[in-house]
Amino acid sequence: MALPERRSSPQVTLRPAAPRDADLLRQWRSEASVRRFQPLNELPTAQLRADVASQRMADLYRGRGEKFQWIVQVDGQPAGWITLVVSNWEHGLAEVGYALATVFQNRGVMSDALAVLLDDLYHNTLLERIEARCAVENIGSQRVLEKSGFEREGCLRGYFKLRGRRMDNYLYSLLREDYLAQREGPG
Numbered sequence: 001m002a003l004p005e006r007r008s009s010p011q012v013t014l015r016p017a018a019p020r021d022a023d024l025l026r027q028w029r030s031e032a033s034v035r036r037f038q039p040l041n042e043l044p045t046a047q048l049r050a051d052v053a054s055q056r057m058a059d060l061y062r063g064r065g066e067k068f069q070w071i072v073q074v075d076g077q078p079a080g081w082i083t084l085v086v087s088n089w090e091h092g093l094a095e096v097g098y099a100l101a102t103v104f105q106n107r108g109v110m111s112d113a114l115a116v117l118l119d120d121l122y123h124n125t126l127l128e129r130i131e132a133r134c135a136v137e138n139i140g141s142q143r144v145l146e147k148s149g150f151e152r153e154g155c156l157r158g159y160f161k162l163r164g165r166r167m168d169n170y171l172y173s174l175l176r177e178d179y180l181a182q183r184e185g186p187g
């Protein structure tokens, strides 16, 4: 793949993942930089396709459903993904996860993508608390969360095993009221 032209302000957009994205998702998940700080199972394209095919994006806006996935696009080119797993609709709890293909990393893309998603989630859904976790060594991910307004709440010791080593994770969250106060200010 040709390296995308580096531009100071690429246009970052999101679209719901579709079955046709399954092979791209499989390729991205196999990249060394994408796996560096997170344990990702080797999933066959067929399973990734079935997962995406079963999502009903309209459910998110009706307070139903568990797992939702978007493709991050940079100037219209697929660049990575974001997933949202809702653990409890009654209390408005969900967790976000994300990754960019290697060639799209370190260009400020994920902060822009999260800004688009958070704006939608906190204006158009019943979610109240969005969490994210990342390995304590994943400085880039921590920066993205902090730039996006998330607060670090604590350290989850030995949270997962990566290449035979147990890794501590940081837990971050962003509450709806904090998000709206940060973005829209008082009044």
Ligand SMILES: CC(C)(COP(=O)(O)OP(=O)(O)OC[C@H]1O[C@@H](n2cnc3c(N)ncnc32)[C@H](O)[C@@H]1OP(=O)(O)O)[C@@H](O)C(=O)NCCC(=O)NCCS
Pocket: 033, 034, 035, 037, 038, 080, 098, 099, 100, 101, 104, 105, 106, 107, 108, 109, 110, 111, 133, 134, 135, 138, 139, 140, 141, 143, 144, 147
């Ligand atoms: C982590 C990831 C999502 C970050 O998104 P991104 O768009 O590449 O992030 P940015 O370009 O905004 O860079 C993040 C910031 O971290 C900084 N950073 C990255 N690695 C760093 C390091 N090792 N030490 C210090 N700072 C670092 C960058 O300089 C940048 O700082 P800035 O915002 O002050 O300019 C992306 O790199 C990625 O997909 N990585 C692989 C998959 C992954 O780790 N997913 C997250 C799992 S929790």
